[in-house]
Amino acid sequence: MKPLICFRIKIFLRTYLGISLFFLAVTGSTKARTITAGPGVDYDFETIQAGIDAACDGDMVLAAPGEYVITEPITFRGKAITVKSEAGPDETTIKMATPADTNRGSVLIFENDETEASVLEGFMITDGKGSWVPSVSKYAGGGIYFNASSGTVKNCIFIRNTANPGGGGGVSACFGSSPVLADCTFMENSATYGGGAHCWDNSYLTLTNCTVRENSAGEVGGGVYCCANNSSVTITDCTITGNSAMSGGGLWSGINSSAIVTNCIIRGNSAIGSTPQVSGYGGGAECWNNSSMVMSDCTIKENTAGRDAGAVFCETSSVTMTNCIIVNNTAKHAGGGMECVKGPLTLTNCTIARNSAGEPGGAVLCWQGSTNITNSIVWANIAPQGREFSVVYGGALSLSYSNIANGQAGIHLQSGCTLNWGEGNIDADPLFARYGYWDDKGTREPLDDVCVEDDFHLKSQAGRWDPDSQTWLQDNVTSPCIDAGYPMSPIGWELFPNGGFVNMGAYGGTPKASKSYFGEPICETIVSGDINGDCQVNRTDLEIMALHWTDDEPLPLP
Ligand SMILES: [Ca+2]
Numbered sequence: 001m002k003p004l005i006c007f008r009i010k011i012f013l014r015t016y017l018g019i020s021l022f023f024l025a026v027t028g029s030t031k032a033r034t035i036t037a038g039p040g041v042d043y044d045f046e047t048i049q050a051g052i053d054a055a056c057d058g059d060m061v062l063a064a065p066g067e068y069v070i071t072e073p074i075t076f077r078g079k080a081i082t083v084k085s086e087a088g089p090d091e092t093t094i095k096m097a098t099p100a101d102t103n104r105g106s107v108l109i110f111e112n113d114e115t116e117a118s119v120l121e122g123f124m125i126t127d128g129k130g131s132w133v134p135s136v137s138k139y140a141g142g143g144i145y146f147n148a149s150s151g152t153v154k155n156c157i158f159i160r161n162t163a164n165p166g167g168g169g170g171v172s173a174c175f176g177s178s179p180v181l182a183d184c185t186f187m188e189n190s191a192t193y194g195g196g197a198h199c200w201d202n203s204y205l206t207l208t209n210c211t212v213r214e215n216s217a218g219e220v221g222g223g224v225y226c227c228a229n230n231s232s233v234t235i236t237d238c239t240i241t242g243n244s245a246m247s248g249g250g251l252w253s254g255i256n257s258s259a260i261v262t263n264c265i266i267r268g269n270s271a272i273g274s275t276p277q278v279s280g281y282g283g284g285a286e287c288w289n290n291s292s293m294v295m296s297d298c299t300i301k302e303n304t305a306g307r308d309a310g311a312v313f314c315e316t317s318s319v320t321m322t323n324c325i326i327v328n329n330t331a332k333h334a335g336g337g338m339e340c341v342k343g344p345l346t347l348t349n350c351t352i353a354r355n356s357a358g359e360p361g362g363a364v365l366c367w368q369g370s371t372n373i374t375n376s377i378v379w380a381n382i383a384p385q386g387r388e389f390s391v392v393y394g395g396a397l398s399l400s401y402s403n404i405a406n407g408q409a410g411i412h413l414q415s416g417c418t419l420n421w422g423e424g425n426i427d428a429d430p431l432f433a434r435y436g437y438w439d440d441k442g443t444r445e446p447l448d449d450v451c452v453e454d455d456f457h458l459k460s461q462a463g464r465w466d467p468d469s470q471t472w473l474q475d476n477v478t479s480p481c482i483d484a485g486y487p488m489s490p491i492g493w494e495l496f497p498n499g500g501f502v503n504m505g506a507y508g509g510t511p512k513a514s515k516s517y518f519g520e521p522i523c524e525t526i527v528s529g530d531i532n533g534d535c536q537v538n539r540t541d542l543e544i545m546a547l548h549w550t551d552d553e554p555l556p557l558p
């Protein structure tokens with residue numbers, strides 16, 4: 001074994017900038033070294049932990065392919081180093097055998113004030129059993145436990161780790177931790193809370209470009225769980241699919257916490273409970289007890305609930321959804337798409353279609369509190385009563401500039417409840433590009449069948465974005481939802497010709513919004529002063545401009 005001696009001279013430069021204090025640490029070693037770990041004499045050390053123990057800030061520990069079986073968790077010991085596999089997670093596994101100390105059964109523990117400069121990259125992490133958290137008498141973090149410490153985890157696969165009873169089969173961030181996980185997969189992990197990932201007590205968990213699939217929770221948050229003391233989870237560009245829990249099958253956020261979910265797919269998750277007022281709520285997600293959930297550009301489809309709210313359940317919490325597609329979700333009882341108890345639930349530019357409920361409220365059940373829907377399409381949902389909406393126990397539903405199937409006849413309104421039927425609502429076939437179906441390929445043989453996915457872009461003679469061919473196609477009909485949104489809403493990124501008004505539905509205000517049709521020939525030339533895009537500069541353009549004449553900033557939605 002080569003001697004690895006390092007000494008550090010840290011020079012601290014203090015700079016006061018406002019109230020911020022910056023520390024700049026400079027290590028004395030002339031350059032970062034790479035320490036190798038692997039079997040045999042060709043490597044500096046046999047174990048990853050021995051490599052870490054010898055490393056200094058800035059160094060890299062490079063692990064050879066193979067399976068590293070451990071009985072004690074690997075820890076970074078507070079070092080700002082990168083621990084990386086040479087060949088990626090498919091060829092490099094860290095596996096927890098029977099832990100030497102059953103209180104320390106996580107595969108890795110970050111517990112020495114590590115920051116994002118402690119980087120773990122390219123491992124499969126398996127068979128972790130979690131670490132004992134005495135203050136709650138539970139285990140946390142089967143794969144990785146972040147205890148008041150942070151770290152960066154890239155390109156790792158968490159598979160079949162557990163924290164029972166406890167939180168975070170795959171990872172757990174607790175007590176002021178703020179780890180960042182990117183390009184990771186969480187698969188078949190289980191816990192009581194947060195089968196895949198768990199964020200608890202004043203912690204901030206960031207998941208970017210991750211896949212969270214087929215994890216399970218005995219209580220809530222089959223995929224991801226966030227709870228307590230202003231904890232927050234930020235989930236971007238992720239797929240959360242096939243997870244299950246008693247409630248909040250894909251995602252659960254509760255008790256003074258928040259979830260920010262952007263450009264994600266939440267699909268095929270299940271809330272498998274079935275006890276009234278206890279479990280079976282929110283197949284895709286649940287937001288509960290003074291919490292908030294902000295979802296943008298998400299697709300929430302094919303989730304199921306044993307009780308209510310196939311897609312999203314919200315109770316005494318704020319749920320805001322913008323540019324989301326909420327389709328083909330199923331609730332055994334009420335609220336095929338969503339259920340809002342006290343709320344508020346705010347939906348803007350959403351497409352809510354083909355959800356089904358066994359009891360009232362095919363699209364949304366509003367139970368006390370307020371639900372506000374603008375620039376949205378609510379179409380072809382299914383329920384025995386209140387095919388689109390059911391408003392009960394003093395709830396208030398406000399709808400404007402939306403396409404509501406069956407108009408007010410699609411709404412079940414219990415006495416004492418309020419329907420604010422605002423301006424600009426229509427009831428007309430939205431002319432979606434297509435509903436999904438199974439293509440049997442003309443044979444009775446099922447093996448060659450393929451699933452043709454839904455496409456909720458709006459048909460247009462002037463141009464509709466086709467995600468399959470990645471081109472703009474022209475239809476022979478044009479959707480009535482194009483340019484039918486709230487006139488004062490920003491047009492956002494809608495391409496020319498955009499009519500000068502935002503479209504209804506999930507693609508309204510986005511670069512994939514269907515184009516405005518003014519007859520043949522289709523206007524393709526941008527003329528100064530032509531605000532709606534019909535290739536003429538006339539009174540119509542002046543009227544649109546007059547609407548916004550004195551806007552300093554966009555007006556709020558109605
Ligand atoms: Ca076939």
Ligand SMILES: [Ca+2]
Binds near residue numbers: 482483499501503
């Ligand atoms: Ca438009």
Ligand SMILES: [Ca+2]
Binds near residue numbers: 530531
């Ligand atoms: Ca014009």
